[in-house]
Amino acid sequence: MTAKSGIPYKTYLTEDQMPTAWYNVRADMKTKPAPLLNPQTRQPCTAEELSHVFCDELVKQELDNTNRFIEIPQEIRDFYRMYRPSPLVRAYFLEKALGTPAHIYYKFEGNNTSGSHKLNSAIAQAYYAKKQGLKGVTTETGAGQWGTALSMACSFFGLDCQVFMVKCSYEQKPFRREVMRTYGANVTPSPSDTTNVGRQILKEHPGTTGSLGCAISEAVEAAVTQEGYRYVLGSVLSQVLLHQSIIGLETQKALENLGVKPDVIIGCAGGGSNLGGLISPFMGEKLRGEADYRFIAVEPASCPSLTRGRYVYDYCDTGRVCPLAKMYTLGADFIPSANHAGGLRYHGMSSVLSELYDEKLMEARSVIQTEVFEAARYFARVEGILPAPESSHAIRVAIDEANRCTREGKAENIVFGLTGTGYFDMVAYQKFNDNQMSDYVPTDKDLEAGFSKLP
Ligand SMILES: *Cc1c(COP(=O)(O)O)cnc(C)c1O
Numbered sequence: 001m002t003a004k005s006g007i008p009y010k011t012y013l014t015e016d017q018m019p020t021a022w023y024n025v026r027a028d029m030k031t032k033p034a035p036l037l038n039p040q041t042r043q044p045c046t047a048e049e050l051s052h053v054f055c056d057e058l059v060k061q062e063l064d065n066t067n068r069f070i071e072i073p074q075e076i077r078d079f080y081r082m083y084r085p086s087p088l089v090r091a092y093f094l095e096k097a098l099g100t101p102a103h104i105y106y107k108f109e110g111n112n113t114s115g116s117h118k119l120n121s122a123i124a125q126a127y128y129a130k131k132q133g134l135k136g137v138t139t140e141t142g143a144g145q146w147g148t149a150l151s152m153a154c155s156f157f158g159l160d161c162q163v164f165m166v167k168c169s170y171e172q173k174p175f176r177r178e179v180m181r182t183y184g185a186n187v188t189p190s191p192s193d194t195t196n197v198g199r200q201i202l203k204e205h206p207g208t209t210g211s212l213g214c215a216i217s218e219a220v221e222a223a224v225t226q227e228g229y230r231y232v233l234g235s236v237l238s239q240v241l242l243h244q245s246i247i248g249l250e251t252q253k254a255l256e257n258l259g260v261k262p263d264v265i266i267g268c269a270g271g272g273s274n275l276g277g278l279i280s281p282f283m284g285e286k287l288r289g290e291a292d293y294r295f296i297a298v299e300p301a302s303c304p305s306l307t308r309g310r311y312v313y314d315y316c317d318t319g320r321v322c323p324l325a326k327m328y329t330l331g332a333d334f335i336p337s338a339n340h341a342g343g344l345r346y347h348g349m350s351s352v353l354s355e356l357y358d359e360k361l362m363e364a365r366s367v368i369q370t371e372v373f374e375a376a377r378y379f380a381r382v383e384g385i386l387p388a389p390e391s392s393h394a395i396r397v398a399i400d401e402a403n404r405c406t407r408e409g410k411a412e413n414i415v416f417g418l419t420g421t422g423y424f425d426m427v428a429y430q431k432f433n434d435n436q437m438s439d440y441v442p443t444d445k446d447l448e449a450g451f452s453k454l455p
Pocket of ligand 1: 115117118236268269270271272273275344421
């Protein structure tokens, strides 16, 4: 399908146009994101301290605020070839259904077995762990996408993979768990009695269904107490945004091939990795004064870290074993209400995106989940792809922006990140289809409880 403008329905880069280096947006930021702090000394973490938890090369990337481009090793580029380039789709069917003069594009990251963009960073992190001669890595997973991506990457490089999976997901998403096990990962429901911090949390909150922050604490403990293991994280960290810049670099090149300049770029925001990756190269242009774009981060109203959080140093995990990060946060103990269905449930936000948002270089919006699922179903019916609930936050706001263009009679170019597919989220879709999905937006008093325990 091609419109009069000659823009094809799908655009792919050719192999020789594929990025060979990741883009590090921190190099172009005038105010750098605040450094990670050691929770005991409250001094910036040194490379030496971080190297007990993370692989050496990833520590280097985490602390690198100066190199604009970091070469993608050949082995990682070879793996990327299995599922990249991802398509940039012109959403002609969506535009037609909405009757909008806006031109809508989406970058689709769901075309791999893990079903999301997370594989872009998983493969990089597994590669550096293997190169360092490690035996394995530990991690946490919430909805399961990160664990799936990491288990694929670890099996490719022959690394052991230990995943602490938030207990409610472990029970509600048995199929995700089995995908991970098929790729050879060891999956433990969290909190578990296999770690000190897990046992402590179980004692204090018997019957808890777990949280990401708690699973992180367990995974970190498992990494530092086993010889030859390190911890890896699928979002939030600056190194993850760096790896995810592959999304934005491909998008930038594809749009350039088409001669299209975006007006608005939209992404869902959990810990900020897909959004950070998508917008980074464009944000770089904005920071260098070469172009101007609007960027919109979309988060659930039930976990509103950017729109209602505080920009302060906070713990990254419930067990308070990880470094402190300065970020927009709801407090490390914040857990979204039980009726919150999708992912995007982390209490904080990437410190890179937090700083950009604080400098008003990026906007943020929160949306309620029934409206997110309405957008998801609408999109599935017109564009064919069954979107992940997380991705559908971006769809919601892309539709809202297109409708604004209709009202204003503007033919703006809207680009959004479609981060993944929703095949494992059918319990949530079922609730929505049965009209049993409800919304809960935390009150100021609810949020106060989380803020009161900020360090
Ligand atoms: C993990 C995930 C997200 C959110 O994570 P970010 O780090 O904020 O990108 C969004 N969409 C999908 C499909 C995911 O799996």
